[in-house]
Amino acid sequence: MATTTLTQIDLKELAADVVRRAMRMGATAAECVVGEGSEFSTAVRLGEVETLKESGSKALGVRVFLGQHTANTSTSDLSSEGIDQMVRSAVELAKVTSEDPFAGIPESSQLGQIPGDLDLYYDDVYSLSTADRIDYARRAEKASMSVDPRIQNSEGGSFDAATGRKVLANSHGFVGEYQRSYCSVSAVPIAIDERGNMQHDYWYSMSRTLKKLESPEEVGRIAAERTLRRLGARKVKTQRVPIIFDQQTSRALLDHIFDAVNGDAIYRHASYLTGKLGEKIAGGNITVIDDGTILGGFGTSPFDSEGVPTRRTVVIEDGVLKSYMLNTYTAKKLGLATTGNASRGLAGTPGIGNGNFFLQPGARTPKEMIADIKEGLYVTEFLGFGVNLVTGDFSRGASGLWIHNGELTFPVEEITVAGNLKDMWLNVAEIGNDLEWRGAVACPTIRIEGMTVAGE
Amino acid sequence: MDKRFFFEKYGLNDKDVERYLAAALSAGGDYADLYFEYVTSTALSVDESMVKSASQGISAGCGVRVVAGERTGYAYTDDLAPERILHAAKTAAMIASGPAKTPVVNLKTNLPHDLYPVVVASVDAEIRQKLDLVMRADKAARAFDPRVKEVRASYADELKRVLVIGSDGTYAEDSQPLTRMSVFVIAKSGETSAKGTSGGGGRHALDAFLLEKTPEHFAREAARQSIIQLDARECPAGDMEVVLGPGWPGILLHEAIGHGLEADFNRKKTSAFAGLLGKRVASDKCTVVDNGTVPGRRGSLNVDDEGNPTSNTVLIEKGILKGYLADKLSARLMGLPNTGNGRRESYEHIPMPRMTNTYMLAGEDSPEDILRSVKRGLYAVNFGGGQVDITNGKFVFSASEAYLIEDGKITAPLKNATLIGNGPDVLTRVSMVGNDLQLDEGVGTCGKDGQSVPVGVGIPTLKVDRMTVGGTGTAE
Numbered sequence: 001m002a003t004t005t006l007t008q009i010d011l012k013e014l015a016a017d018v019v020r021r022a023m024r025m026g027a028t029a030a031e032c033v034v035g036e037g038s039e040f041s042t043a044v045r046l047g048e049v050e051t052l053k054e055s056g057s058k059a060l061g062v063r064v065f066l067g068q069h070t071a072n073t074s075t076s077d078l079s080s081e082g083i084d085q086m087v088r089s090a091v092e093l094a095k096v097t098s099e100d101p102f103a104g105i106p107e108s109s110q111l112g113q114i115p116g117d118l119d120l121y122y123d124d125v126y127s128l129s130t131a132d133r134i135d136y137a138r139r140a141e142k143a144s145m146s147v148d149p150r151i152q153n154s155e156g157g158s159f160d161a162a163t164g165r166k167v168l169a170n171s172h173g174f175v176g177e178y179q180r181s182y183c184s185v186s187a188v189p190i191a192i193d194e195r196g197n198m199q200h201d202y203w204y205s206m207s208r209t210l211k212k213l214e215s216p217e218e219v220g221r222i223a224a225e226r227t228l229r230r231l232g233a234r235k236v237k238t239q240r241v242p243i244i245f246d247q248q249t250s251r252a253l254l255d256h257i258f259d260a261v262n263g264d265a266i267y268r269h270a271s272y273l274t275g276k277l278g279e280k281i282a283g284g285n286i287t288v289i290d291d292g293t294i295l296g297g298f299g300t301s302p303f304d305s306e307g308v309p310t311r312r313t314v315v316i317e318d319g320v321l322k323s324y325m326l327n328t329y330t331a332k333k334l335g336l337a338t339t340g341n342a343s344r345g346l347a348g349t350p351g352i353g354n355g356n357f358f359l360q361p362g363a364r365t366p367k368e369m370i371a372d373i374k375e376g377l378y379v380t381e382f383l384g385f386g387v388n389l390v391t392g393d394f395s396r397g398a399s400g401l402w403i404h405n406g407e408l409t410f411p412v413e414e415i416t417v418a419g420n421l422k423d424m425w426l427n428v429a430e431i432g433n434d435l436e437w438r439g440a441v442a443c444p445t446i447r448i449e450g451m452t453v454a455g456e
Numbered sequence: 457m458d459k460r461f462f463f464e465k466y467g468l469n470d471k472d473v474e475r476y477l478a479a480a481l482s483a484g485g486d487y488a489d490l491y492f493e494y495v496t497s498t499a500l501s502v503d504e505s506m507v508k509s510a511s512q513g514i515s516a517g518c519g520v521r522v523v524a525g526e527r528t529g530y531a532y533t534d535d536l537a538p539e540r541i542l543h544a545a546k547t548a549a550m551i552a553s554g555p556a557k558t559p560v561v562n563l564k565t566n567l568p569h570d571l572y573p574v575v576v577a578s579v580d581a582e583i584r585q586k587l588d589l590v591m592r593a594d595k596a597a598r599a600f601d602p603r604v605k606e607v608r609a610s611y612a613d614e615l616k617r618v619l620v621i622g623s624d625g626t627y628a629e630d631s632q633p634l635t636r637m638s639v640f641v642i643a644k645s646g647e648t649s650a651k652g653t654s655g656g657g658g659r660h661a662l663d664a665f666l667l668e669k670t671p672e673h674f675a676r677e678a679a680r681q682s683i684i685q686l687d688a689r690e691c692p693a694g695d696m697e698v699v700l701g702p703g704w705p706g707i708l709l710h711e712a713i714g715h716g717l718e719a720d721f722n723r724k725k726t727s728a729f730a731g732l733l734g735k736r737v738a739s740d741k742c743t744v745v746d747n748g749t750v751p752g753r754r755g756s757l758n759v760d761d762e763g764n765p766t767s768n769t770v771l772i773e774k775g776i777l778k779g780y781l782a783d784k785l786s787a788r789l790m791g792l793p794n795t796g797n798g799r800r801e802s803y804e805h806i807p808m809p810r811m812t813n814t815y816m817l818a819g820e821d822s823p824e825d826i827l828r829s830v831k832r833g834l835y836a837v838n839f840g841g842g843q844v845d846i847t848n849g850k851f852v853f854s855a856s857e858a859y860l861i862e863d864g865k866i867t868a869p870l871k872n873a874t875l876i877g878n879g880p881d882v883l884t885r886v887s888m889v890g891n892d893l894q895l896d897e898g899v900g901t902c903g904k905d906g907q908s909v910p911v912g913v914g915i916p917t918l919k920v921d922r923m924t925v926g927g928t929g930t931a932e
Contacts, residue, residue, distance in 0.1 A: 383852040385840060
């Protein structure tokens with residue numbers, strides 16, 4: 001552990017030093033981000049190890065301001081000369097960019113971080129021996145292939161672990177640092193029917209600690225179930241029916257909401273939600289929250305990529321748009337305050353990222369919701385990217401199961417579901433009680449009326 | 457070209473290389489390689505007629521791979537100090553378990569192609585010249601029509617230097633330029649908004665944007681699309697005849713058949729195309745190739761990321777499936793020719809079979825005749841993205857510019873058209889192939905297993921007798 005502590009001090013000192021160098025070279029404000037990470041992954045296929053990958057990396061990026069001009073550079077060359085060259089390039093580049101009255105880092109008073117342990121880092125993700133890691137992947141695959149004789153092939157099982165450290169320093173004296181860990185196990189079995197048609201599907205579990213990772217057997221079993229239920233899928237006729245979106249597909253719909261409230265899209269008029277603050281944009285049953293402070297969350301961090309503390313923001317309340325998602329720049333452009341959603345890698349300008357972004361759950365189970373429907377579609381997968389955020393138009397490939405008399409009956413594929421996001425979110429007839437976190441965005445099962453299913 | 461760039465910049469020498477490869481094979485294995493990469497990049501964009509920011513980056517690293525049977529061990533480092541590379545080699549070596557092997561090390565390069573002879577790579581061109589490109593695009597898009605309200609134009613380039621040294625005597629050093637411009641426009645009329653996008657580039661110097669494909673060309677194209685979309689009506693839903701325009705709609709081939717023909721999926725029998733070699737998968741009017749050797753194209757490479765020369769591979773000849781896209785591992789395990797399609801996103805990634813430039817050869821029909829033959833259908837000329845499920849063969853791609861065809865004439869612009877089909881049979885319904893083959897302008901990026909690589913696509917005008925179109929309108 002002693003070496004870890006030493007590294008922490010080194011990286012914070014390194015980031016602060018880069019900021020000082022930038023100021024010495026003429027910057028009026030500067031910000032440095034250092035990223036350090038390591039990863040391990042293994043994939044097993046048909047019981048045999050297919051890949052083993054193990055590595056570490058460290059790199060940094062700097063953003064400088066010359067008055068209202070800004071530029072940024074990044075490098076993986078951490079030698080003193082490499083860093084000097086990076087900082088010098090940034091200062092030179094900033095001289096040729098336009099003067100932008102809204103450019104700048106946050107005010108001193110906006111900087112800070114959430115105190116205390118946010119439950120983001122567990123070194124147990126690396127505690128397993130290589131043999132045990134391989135075994136995790138092997139068990140997940142084996143479980144997925146032991147359920148049914150129609151599963152004889154597989155794209156494999158995998159186990160991944162990663163840790164990352166992020167350090168941020170700026171010329172207001174902010175220096176912050178946090179560490180996060182991650183591990184996951186997954187399986188992708190392939191089933192074949194009597195006509196020789198194949199289907200695959202997947203399942204996974206991810207966690208910040210090995211202790212909370214679901215068992216490989218459970219992951220494999222669900223992957224097999226999801227795959228088997230697709231066998232014999234067919235098209236249906238073009239029609240309008242009630243649609244139930246499962247957790248995976250409803251989450252994708254919620255992602256579109258996030259993209260539409262992203263401050264960059266808002267100020268550029270590239271979102272159908274531009275100018276809709278305070279207006280009703282969804283049904284009265286819709287409340288959407290972004291919370292970067294949830295203990296152990298996949299979207300949790302003590303501060304955002306500009307050194308602003310993360311927070312809980314109500315984005316939509318009872319159908320009314322309450323807040324956009326903003327960083328310092330987009331907030332200034334819109335005459336609002338940052339919501340602490342700045343996000344950046346090492347290279348490039350800060351964009352906007354979510355914390356833990358979710359739709360408030362409802363009361364009933366997905367099974368009860370399905371039981372209400374005489375004829376309808378249960379969508380379990382989207383294919384393709386047919387979403388236009390400027391207009392809200394939505395048309396994506398889909399597959400799932402047909403609902404008949406309140407029961408899931410036969411599998412459906414090679415169809416599309418289409419509508420407009422504006423109407424879709426106004427027509428959410430019901431929200432399930434099944435809010436589950438499998439990433440930084442989570443959405444319960446939802447039922448939407450009035451969309452078009454296109455098929456034969 | 458910078459010969460022996462890594463040897464000079466990092467003090468790499470022949471002895472080191474042999475030592476790394478010997479360490480990689482210290483526990484046996486069939487093959488090992490070292491992939492050195494050094495990338496410099498620039499990105500600029502103009503938004504609200506201001507160059508709000510500019511970025512430059514340098515990234516360098518080395519990936520070491522050890523292959524033993526069907527197993528791959530991989531480790532990388534972004535620190536090119538000898539002890540770090542050696543550590544990566546020893547880590548990757550753990551995949552194998554047997555007696556050490558001795559690598560055959562060759563240190564002479566032999567580049568089969570010279571597809572992008574760049575004197576001054578764009579990345580070294582004056583920053584002001586690059587700024588000028590995005591400013592010109594902004595101006596031209598705004599001048600196109602007063603309804604154009606928002607314009608974002610961006611420019612990006614990189615110069616990627618790679619060195620691949622394999623234990624089988626592979627030695628290849630290449631210097632790969634890549635540039636790209638893109639323009640995004642929003643037009644407004646009353647309460648209606650619409651977007652338009654355009655862009656292009658390739659493995660060429662900045663000059664290419666000054667001659668033919670100028671910033672004005674891309675700007676006007678994006679603006680034109682946005683204005684047309686202002687009047688677009690709901691797309692009908694259901695099965696209908698579909699005509700695809702030339703060029704970028706070739707994404708159909710990429711999604712419907714290209715991925716399904718990547719050798720790894722077929723070796724594992726996870727592709728809907730597994731076992732179809734020699735069988736009919738398209739109408740006899742269809743001949744499809746994957747050609748990594750087209751000079752200057754975005755998907756072209758002198759050598760792939762395993763150091764093999766790229767090639768022009770026939771995938772489908774007159775409707776019959778002829779070949780797969782292979783990398784070293786799948787060529788060896790399947791006894792197939794290595795087509796030079798082993799690619800990777802960066803030194804952090806394991807190479808796998810990927811497409812380069814995938815296109816259909818021209819046929820004999822005139823585009824006018826093709827349109828005239830359609831009673832009621834869809835004419836799709838521009839696309840956003842697509843996706844395929846290689847196991848069941850279903851694919852989807854979304855039209856960003858499409859029109860209704862009625863009685864052989866193009867009538868109303870349509871919005872929100874998504875096409876969905878089944879890979880192994882969609883091309884069997886191609887009844888007409890135009891004489892107007894075009895490759896796309898150079899914006900394609902393909903994702904597979906989380907790795908992105910630049911690719912190209914192309915088709916002549918095509919008629920597909922029946923495809924499912926997803927929209928919200930009524931089908932009649």
